[in-house]
Amino acid sequence: MKRALQLATLGKGNVSPNPMVGAVIVHNDQIIGEGYHQKYGQPHAEVNAVASVSKENLPLLSEAEIYVTLEPCSHYGKTPPCADLLVKHNFKKVIVCNLDPNPLVAGRGIKRLEDAGIKVATRILENEGLEVNKRFFKAMTEKKPFVLLKYAQTSDGFVARENFDSKWISNPLSRQLVHKMRAEEDAILVGTNTAKYDDPALNVRAWAGKDPLRVVIDRSKKLDDNLKLFDNSIRTICYTSEFDEEKENLAFIPLNKETFLEDMLVDLFSKGIHSIIVEGGSTILKEFIDRKLWDEAHVFTSSSAAFGSGIEAPLLPHKKRVQVTTVEQDEYAIYKALK
Numbered sequence: 020m021k022r023a024l025q026l027a028t029l030g031k032g033n034v035s036p037n038p039m040v041g042a043v044i045v046h047n048d049q050i051i052g053e054g055y056h057q058k059y060g061q062p063h064a065e066v067n068a069v070a071s072v073s074k075e076n077l078p079l080l081s082e083a084e085i086y087v088t089l090e091p092c093s094h095y096g097k098t099p100p101c102a103d104l105l106v107k108h109n110f111k112k113v114i115v116c117n118l119d120p121n122p123l124v125a126g127r128g129i130k131r132l133e134d135a136g137i138k139v140a141t142r143i144l145e146n147e148g149l150e151v152n153k154r155f156f157k158a159m160t161e162k163k164p165f166v167l168l169k170y171a172q173t174s175d176g177f178v179a180r181e182n183f184d185s186k187w188i189s190n191p192l193s194r195q196l197v198h199k200m201r202a203e204e205d206a207i208l209v210g211t212n213t214a215k216y217d218d219p220a221l222n223v224r225a226w227a228g229k230d231p232l233r234v235v236i237d238r239s240k241k242l243d244d245n246l247k248l249f250d251n252s253i254r255t256i257c258y259t260s261e262f263d264e265e266k267e268n269l270a271f272i273p274l275n276k277e278t279f280l281e282d283m284l285v286d287l288f289s290k291g292i293h294s295i296i297v298e299g300g301s302t303i304l305k306e307f308i309d310r311k312l313w314d315e316a317h318v319f320t321s322s323s324a325a326f327g328s329g330i331e332a333p334l335l336p337h338k339k340r341v342q343v344t345t346v347e348q349d350e351y352a353i354y355k356a357l358k
């Protein structure tokens with residue numbers, strides 16, 4: 020199952036909104052096939068694992084076990100049901116890590132296997148699997164995307180100077196990691212001030228990966244059309260309370276003020292967004308924290324950068340999942356994360 024989970028993660032950045040899934044076929048304690056879900060819309064892990072088995076080993080499948088990181092599907096989606104494939108090959112046993120919370124599956128995959136007389140074990144390395152697919156599980160159970168906060172702060176606790184100048188905390192290596200992180204999420208969000216003062220492109224330049232959907236919050240519609248965010252190069256959504264015309268790659272969605280962020284997350288989920296990275300600024304980060312709308316935070320800090328004064332970094336409650344990277348001292352950790 021560890022190998023299957025390892026294979027699953029190879030799909031990172033390419034399979035969303037589907038989960039990452041890996042599968043390993045074992046006969047007499049030997050791996051005779053393995054595969055993973057490589058790209059959204061393409062074959063599932065089980066199909067690729069079965070396809071990887073050599074012709075001479077195919078007759079062994081009825082005496083083989085298959086380890087799958089997610090309950091085999093039972094529905095006709097973009098691909099036919101994997102449970103049927105496993106029944107067709109008459110596997111001796113199916114070992115499953117996580118049950119599929121997708122209401123189209125939700126136990127039916129297991130039932131189909133058991134009805135066909137196949138032995139099934141479930142919840143094997145369950146917590147590891149929940150971690151691998153934390154975005155998928157959060158989205159499926161709460162109907163909202165997984166929220167990752169990411170920001171850089173100085174050693175004395177500021178995210179920017181008073182004039183919103185914030186460029187002097189990260190370094191080229193940490194910036195590369197940030198671009199990798201962007202490529203792994205479905206969407207990227209900034210607030211009004213960050214859009215205005217940083218004029219970020221919010222694309223993936225320092226890493227080979229896909230650009231996330233760009234999302235900007237502009238409650239009173241004061242952002243300038245000439246910003247890089249509005250250059251039509253990548254799909255962009257602007258959430259605002261005041262309705263305006265729609266343009267290509269740009270949707271203005273009026274939202275009720277009090278529950279603005281919650282409404283936005285629900286709307287993003289309805290657009291197929293399962294995860295979002297929030298890159299600032301401090302106002303929007305604090306709002307996500309105050310409203311308890313975040314799941315994880317990755318804070319970059321610098322031992323050398325100190326502003327003395329400026330815009331204060333948000334305070335994060337201890338009990339949540341927070342990772343801190345000091346850009347000068349944690350180079351090895353960053354290299355490892357870039358692998």
Ligand code: AOF
Nearest residue numbers: 040056063064091092096097098101121
């Ligand atoms: C599996 N194996 O490798 C994956 C599964 O539209 P489809 O056909 O790709 O189906 C997507 C759904 O299938 C997805 O939401 C999840 O419930 C399940 N994913 N199932 O048996 C896989 N990726």
Ligand code: ZN
Nearest residue numbers: 063092100101
């Ligand atoms: Zn499937």
